[in-house]
Amino acid sequence: MTKDLTESRRTRYTRAAMQDALIELLRDQALGDITVKALCERADVNRSTFYAHYSNIEELLHDIEDETMAWVTGTLDQLMKQPDPASIEHIIERVCRYIADNRNHLQVLMSPKADVGFQQQLLGLIYGRQSAVEQMQTDAATPQEAQMRMRFAVSGSIGLIQHWLATDLAATPESVAHIIFTMSMPSSR
Template sequence: MDHKIAKRATVSSDARVVRSRAALRAALIELVGERPFAEISVAALTERAGVGYATFFRHYPDLSAVLTEVADGLIAELLELLVPLLRARDGLAVMRALTAEVAARRQLAHALLTGAGDSMRQTITRRAIDQAMAAPTDTPGGLPRELAVTHLVGATLTILTWWLDRAPETAADDVAAMLDRLVLAPVLEDQLPG
């Protein structure tokens, strides 16, 4: 009987952990929509999330760890959206879908790619490469898969960073065309029949 009680307490504790982490991630997404990441404090985040200050540190060592977790979720969502288009070899459709998502989440994308600093951008790039390597896509002819994925992810993130930071007035479809021309088309042309 005690075993069942202990097990139920563990499940309840796990549910609280899941809720607390989800609340912190959601609050961070809201806050980066209102102000630069560098201006967000743990106190502001926990207040918005409705989570205790000490609870934050039971789950994360710092704000960057929450942002990394948010990035992982966003990368997974983007890959789920983009992989079918990549498999269909429709480069412009891939990049239009990507830039539409980035435009819809502009503040979050800006926080991830520019607002949190170079270290965070490097972390996001590495994690995006790792997730893309695991995605079920074709390997471009004549290129090592890891090189092609590293190029695609790195160049795409560089151009998205340029857009968000230096040319925010540029239309999403125009950025999509640039991404297709500069990043995807040169890699996909090896795969296209003809």
């Protein structure tokens, strides 16, 4: 958990610089190989500034992950309130646009270079929403079938997003969202 500091513009800028520096370093190095010194040099901050915000590099990574999870949680909450399947596709498009806008961070977060627990946490967040199973898989014969379909849809969606990020977003966010939507909701075709 990040240390409590007044959220001034300068504080937000400093945290963003350190987050960006960590993501850049994670592209070439494993998390355990990154030093506070290297991070501070890349972010152009001194060590005391780093330690004013974080206790260690892992805490900084968790801050990045927490921000992403907070956004995903809010978006999922919106998704579950949508009665119209077309609105669900719109929400999926918003998620894909968010991924495109934050590709530098998410290319690392969705890869094994960072904390592999992040993807598990993301899956747990989605799987933990029973209303998602009920709403997105209404044509399933049994609750067990709905749960299996949801797990397949989420795992496939994450796999597709990983591929999309690995190809440096070769497709548009809208086309990726449409594929996720049509593959996840066979009854809405």
